[in-house]
Amino acid sequence: EAGVTQFPSHSVIEKGQTVTLRCDPISGHDNLYWYRRVMGKEIKFLLHFVKESKQDESGMPNNRFLAERTGGTYSTLKVQPAELEDSGVYFCASSQMRGNEQFFGPGTRLTVL
Amino acid sequence: AQSVTQLDSQVPVFEEAPVELRCNYSSSVSVYLFWYVQYPNQGLQLLLKYLSGSTLVESINGFEAEFNKSQTSFHLRKPSVHISDTAEYLCAVSALIGGKLIFGQGTELSVKP
Numbered sequence: 001e002a003g004v005t006q007f008p009s010h011s012v013i014e015k016g017q018t019v020t021l022r023c024d025p026i027s028g029h030d031n032l033y034w035y036r037r038v039m040g041k042e043i044k045f046l047l048h049f050v051k052e053s054k055q056d057e058s059g060m061p062n063n064r065f066l067a068e069r070t071g072g073t074y075s076t077l078k079v080q081p082a083e084l085e086d087s088g089v090y091f092c093a094s095s096q097m098r099g100n101e102q103f104f105g106p107g108t109r110l111t112v113l
Numbered sequence: 114a115q116s117v118t119q120l121d122s123q124v125p126v127f128e129e130a131p132v133e134l135r136c137n138y139s140s141s142v143s144v145y146l147f148w149y150v151q152y153p154n155q156g157l158q159l160l161l162k163y164l165s166g167s168t169l170v171e172s173i174n175g176f177e178a179e180f181n182k183s184q185t186s187f188h189l190r191k192p193s194v195h196i197s198d199t200a201e202y203l204c205a206v207s208a209l210i211g212g213k214l215i216f217g218q219g220t221e222l223s224v225k226p
Contacts, residue, residue: 003154029213042117043203045213056213080137091157100164100210104157 002026005104006092012111018080021108025074025094031055032075033095033102034067038088046090049075050097082112115140115206119217127225128196134189134220136178136204144206146187147214148178152200160202163187164210174198199224 011109013019025032034046042068046065047057051072062069064083069075079086093102116139126132138144148160161172170181178189189202201221205214 033212033213035216042218043214043216045215049214059213093157095211097212100162101159102214103159104149106156 004092004094004103006108008092008107008108009106010109010111012113013082014113015084016081018078019082019110021077021079021090021110023075023077023092023094023105026103028096029094029099029103030072030097031095031099031102032069033093034075034077035091036088036095037091037107038085043091046077063107079110082110084112086110087112115142115144115203115208115212115215117206117215117217119204119220121220122218123221123223125223126194129193131192132190132194132203132222134204134222136187136189136217138185138187138204138206140185140208142208144208145206145210146178146180147207148172148176148187148189149203149205149216150200151203152211157181157203158213160189177188194222194224196224198222 006024032049037043045059048055049069066078089107091100091107095102118137146163149157150160153220161170163180171177176191201219203219
């Protein structure tokens with residue numbers, strides 16, 4: 001069974017540009033989560049999808065961040081325009097509908113210059 | 114709201130020595146507790162979890178953690194560590210099954226020969 005995959009693994013962009021991160025959850029997992037880790041800080045929750053619906057987006061930092069989950073399958077997280085403080089590692093995780101274990105992807109390292 | 118504190122950012126230890134990684138949490142409601150491990154250049158993997166029942170939980174690779182409600186702690190222990198245990202260990206809590214995870218700052222365990 002394939003795990004959670006994320007693309008790209010690394011992205012380096014300039015301030016003001018747009019970046020889109022993609023997450024493919026484990027097949028059949030209805031729950032999908034986005035987290036972010038800024039260097040030197042703890043991993044912080046961004047948002048949670050149940051199928052295609054946003055269940056909890058309380059962790060989204062501001063309206064420069066837009067998350068979508070088309071058809072309840074893969075998800076994208078767009079940052080537009082990117083700022084220096086957006087740099088960090090963005091993790092995606094997925095779990096079964098009533099599952100208590102979140103399976104994490106390898107993360108996307110975003111660097112904003 | 115919940116919070117997690119991992120007091121030790123780095124723990125150096127010699128091979129075959131015992132180790133304890135501390136985790137304390139704060140919450141006004143009952144929580145579920147997790148330890149994740151991140152090996153170098155890999156994603157997060159669930160090490161063990163406490164949902165209910167026995168307060169002592171064990172992993173397949175010799176780690177154990179004990180839920181102490183009165184001290185609001187979930188410390189991770191191993192009686193004899195190996196070089197291969199070198200990794201970052203992250204404690205997390207969740208107020209809901211399937212809900213967002215709140216992480217601590219992480220503890221870097223470095224096992225030396």
